[in-house]
Amino acid sequence: MNILLTGGSGDLGQILCSRLLAMGHTPIVIDVRLPEQINPDVGYFDASILDREALHLAMQDCGMVVHIAAWHGIHEYRQERDAYEFWDLNVTGTFNVFEAAAREGIKEMVFISSTSVDDQNGLYGHTKVLGEKIAGMYADRHDMNVITLRPRAFIPPWNKAVYRDYLEWARWFWSGAVHIEDVAEAVCLSVEKLASRERLPAPLTLVVDGAYEYTDEELANWDIEGAGSTFKRHYPQYYALALTNDLDPAEKPHKLDISATTEAIGYKPKFSLGSLLKELAKYGPDGPPPPL
Template identity: 55%
Template structure:
């Protein structure tokens, strides 16, 4: 299949592209900036340039719409409400309309768990993005899967994290690894390609947890850190040494529908994080090539 990624030079595009290439797909990475790796075919362009976008979509089988300003840009005040509206709302409308006008039938829309944060500009623009997606399902019978990942900025993004420990501190209360988000994208494309989907799926994407729901419900019933020690006792001093609080109860999201529809099986858990911390320290594991 020919698959076009909007914002394809960003973090998610960097991880998704080689996975799709391994499956034999041709990957077109539309972005303002050039990717830093050599995978796929780079198309320099903007989703805000409708006519060019439409031309780039001719012959494309599926689009993964990634490009958006996100939580970090609002938190750091790097982008204002006009920037958010332009890229996340107008841009999303362009991507869906260009897809329909160019004959694309399959779309994965990257939304966010931030749709729950209605008090943020980012959350609002993702709610509107999902409404746009639903409109194209209703009016054009476009085949769409919307994914709502939790925050997944990777540890190797040095604009956001200075080192692996900073990332680990952020991941600790519950999050999803970018490799698992990429897995959910690839699985979504595979489901769409089967051509049997008859509804707009909106699916939450969370990480893997050793903690069971019962553990979380009876958190630290035997004293502070007791639940942590059930799974990670050998890592306790390592965790404490790096400021990771063993008594902190992570928040886990319900991904049962994502498992059911996509066969999604997240891999990266707190155990992986602790193992990586032990093996690689501040540097973290090598970034993807």
Template identity: 30%
Template sequence: MNILLTGASGFVGRELVRELQQRADISLALALRSPGRSSGPTTFVVGELAVDTDWLAALARQQAVIHAAARAHIMKDEVADPLAEYRRVNVEGTLNLARQAAAAGVKRFIFISSIKVNGEATVNGKAFGADDKPAPEDAYGLSKLEAERGLIQLAAETGMEVVIIRPPLVYGPGVKGNFASMIKLVEKGLPLPLGAIHNQRSLVGIDNLVDLIICCIDHPAAANQVFLAGDGEDLSTTELLRGVGKAMGKPARLIPVPAGLLQLGATLLGKKAMAQRLLGSLQVDISKTCQLLDWKPPYTVEEGLRRCFGRSN
């Protein structure tokens, strides 16, 4: 099968390239923003993901597109109108690619979306489901939802199959952002006031996510569906920090401070968003993914964390 991958230089894209290159039944091509690869898969320099990007050459003879490129979620966005910028790339750029893909005869378009389409938090142990009413709370999540809706409409109009995958926080070797910051704190052995947090959060290891994406390339039941990704295990922040420490061979130093006190302190310091990520819950229900695709995450969270640090024991 001929597959075009966008976002090959990103965290998820790099792992997809590594895995797809090992598949004898897949001919992989990469759509790049600028020149940068001299060997490996066929590459096409297409420039920015924009409403006027020309994808004609890259899409020729492709049977599937895995669209992992996006304007990623930015914690402190400094552009004047973040929503407009997210829409320009994530909505207009994505739909331009998808329209050209349909016109070129691409059979399936796999869109890597985000759990932020569902919302920012879950309560009372009720996990997000793939078919729940979307409730994005920020510009990034809204842009992903608008792209999803545009793709679903395009699928109905053209017959090109669309598969939407919404991952929660993705971790793995080389991860950046909040997870990387947490790793550094544990690595330094600093005492952290997070030893009594009883929230529940779903994560997805990069190897599990890549396995799911590859499953969706040609699985008949994946056509025109929305799937949530996850490891199938929910952890509290306390449990996650302990797991990271164990995987590193350096136990986390956690002080049991009540979550309510931490929430109050964060509010007074203007850090409510940070507190939500550390203290709040965000659970995803992957039962639809598992049942419809006859799929299960290949790795447990413990195994995923060990792979994160290259440890085998």
């Protein structure tokens, strides 16, 4: 099936292109920039989702849309984009994508939202709340099957515009996070579910978090045997490595409830603190080479 990826030249879109191809689909990207590496098996529209004509053209022959394009947390945090720009891309852009899909008869939609919808003071979060409302409205009015994913932050370690090196990323990941590969997996599982064309009884809104070696009980009784004791129980071989790299074994990760996501699409994240420690031990502060 041809699947349109809005913002498909970005970090998530690039991983999805490879994965969707491996699943036998044809990704079609609409983005205001082309990716560094052009894949001959992917279709590209060098255009904005604010250009309604281009959006309709890009949707021709598509059976599904994964709507990714948005300004996100980093653009608000660094004050790179203002409220008008957030509104234009995240709200008007989302409306354009859903309206064009409705007019083109596309019924299957994945909308990438964010856990930032819970940030009551944030500009970004507010535009995602509005985006979710638009998605829900189109599901109702146009009989669309919509899966909305709410990942927590997932900027990958190889994004050098954000992380100097793997260690800087690791320090951020330390307190609980999700790896971009797990987010891509959640999108692919959503695509698979929607591709079956089975009618969803209601639109799904699913939180996407990473994997944890710590049990809920351990998190509830964190370090009951002394600072760093829970960490030491799971990763004794990495205790010294953590200290050397300024990663605090006593810091308690914040884990999100993904039980609904597992139940709805079979999502089981793979990348955990254990995975991070293994990569740090193997590759050092530069981390593993980025995927092609």
